[in-house]
Amino acid sequence: MDATVRPLRIPPEMAIYAEKHDIFHLVQTLVRNVMVDKPEDPIQYLINFLKRDRFDGKFLLLLFISVFYRTNIPFGLSITPYRMCQTLALSFNSFLTVMLEAPDVVLIERSLGQRIDPVTGDVYHVTFMWPESEEVAQRLETPSTLMPADLIAKKLQRFHTEAHALKRTYHSCLKTINADQPHVDVFSQVLNYVRTPRHSASPYTPRILLFGPPGSGKSLQAKLIAQKYGIVNICCGELLKAVSADESHMGELIKPYLESEQQVPSSIVLRILTERLSRMDCTTRGWVLHGFPQDVEQAEELQESNFIPNRVFFLEITDDIAIERVTLRGVDPVTGEWYHSIYKPVPGPEVQARLRFNPRHSEAQLLKRLKEYWNHTADLQAFYPQAVHINADQDPHTVFESLESRLVGRLPKILSNQETFES
Known part of the structure; x- marks a missing residue:
């Protein structure tokens, strides 16, 4: 092959390293x-x-009205950004x-x-936190700043005016908590x-493996995934x-195996597969692999x-369902259309007469x-x-919805407890 037209390949280590x-x-x-x-420079x-030491900007931002009787959160930053200009500046780092x-x-x-x-400077409350010592209780005073x-x-009215804008600004990372409960x-x-694993905003390349017995619908589901998401x-x-x-040399090497219906050695399959997976389209768009x-x-x-796949699915059906799905299907050699005795009957006797059945789809071979x-x-x-295990004994589009619900979510970025508290 001319080197100028050889497919561009990107080492898989690059994507793995970037995600890691x-x-x-x-x-x-x-x-x-x-x-x-x-900055000037x-x-x-x-x-x-x-x-x-740390430049990822992770910290906890507490939004509250300052008259709260609030607990001290022993990490992060406590601040009340009333005005939107303050909020927008902080939102870049929160x-x-x-x-x-x-x-x-x-x-x-x-x-x-x-x-x-007045002696210790400790703050108490007449309802929620009264001192146990009678001596301390006798000397308590109303704060001059009250x-x-x-x-x-x-002040509450002002906070409520800004609260809606604050929620809108921080909607992607905001947790609202009822403070009318014990601290x-x-x-x-x-x-x-804080300890809940965050989902990384980084884009990721889907690398999907589909497993399943014959007749589980791997080919159809892979086709639907590829069509919708462009992988x-x-x-x-x-x-x-x-x-x-x-x-090609590789084509001539595997042709005898395919013609005699023998299994191609794993080492050869892997060489062919890794060459395909390393091409630009797989590296940039992602791939769904089955077989x-x-x-x-x-x-x-x-x-x-x-x-290394980042999504793995097992499509599960019973052997009885697999036999029913596989052994009763045939292909029209004229149109290339597949038919099934139960799920997609042939349109007429003419098509039925020319229908062909794959010997590999016989019950003995299937078992x-x-x-x-x-x-x-x-x-x-x-x-x-x-x-993820998916019940494939359902309508194909229902199966696809189950797969899709586990594809669209971002990969969780797991933080250790130490990382969380240092953030």
């Missing part, structure tokens, strides 16, 4: 901070920025945002009931929100046939080649293929413990 280290987020953070801060600014809300009557009661110990009820009401419960809810549909069997049909791997050894070889599939399924499921 969240390169998209890193670049986005650098560009965002440069555009917000507008952008290069030196970026150098200094990268020298920081990843986790919590808004504490409570009825106005509760807030006013909390504010007016505050008392302070606002009258009418001023508190004005321990408020803290627990905030902590749970590359790779059927291992069809790929081998296409390679065999060309005049390979067929056992754990092939799965390990695929992973060692750095083609052998099913036995081979089930012999390796348990090991493959153990190899891919995060795989």
Whole structure:
């Protein structure tokens, strides 16, 4: 093949590395901070920025009305950005945002009931937190900074005016918590929100594996996924046939196996498959693969080649359903249309007369293929413990909806407890 027309291939390690280290987020953070801060010397600014211990800008932003009797959250930043200009500036760096809300009557009661110990400076409340010591209780005073009820009401009105805009600004990362409950419960809810794994905003390339017995609908589901999301549909069997049909060295190598209906050696299949998966369209658009791997050894070889799926599905049907679906279907050699005795009957006797049935679809052959599939399924499921199991004994579009619901969500970016508290 002329080197000038040879397909451009991108090493799979590049995509894996970018996703593992969240390169998209890193670049986005650098560009965002440069555009917000507008330094005179952008290069030196970026150098200094990268020298920081942490530069991902993760912190907790608490939105509240300052008359709250609120718990101290021992991490992050507590601030009340009333005006939208403050909010927009902060929103560039805020990843986790919590808004504490409570009825106005509760807030006013909390504010007016505050008392302070002039000796220690500790703050108490006549209803919610009265000191156990009678001596301390005797010396409590009303804080000199305590606002009258009418001023508190004005401040609440101002907060409510800005609250809608604040929620709209932080809608993608906002958690609203009812503060009219014990502070321990408020803290627990905030902590749970912080510890919840965040979904990375980084784009990811779908790398999908479909497993399933014959007749489970792998080819159809792969076709539907590829059509809707523009990713590359790779059927291992069809790929081998296409390679065999060309005049390449690899095509001549596998042709005898296909003509004699023997299994192509895994090493050759892997070479053909990795060559296809490394092309530009698969690297940039993603791929959905079915027909390979067929056992754990092939799965390990695929992973060692750095083609690691980020979505794995097992389409599940019983053997009886598989036999019904496969053995009763035939093809019209004139039109190439497939028909099924139950699900898609032939339109007339003329088509019925010329219908052809694949010998591999006989019940005896199918039972052998099913036995081979089930012999390796348990090991493959153990190899891919995060795989999703889909009931394929349903309408094809219902099956597709089940698959799609697990495709559209972003991959979760798991944070350890240490990372969470340091953020």
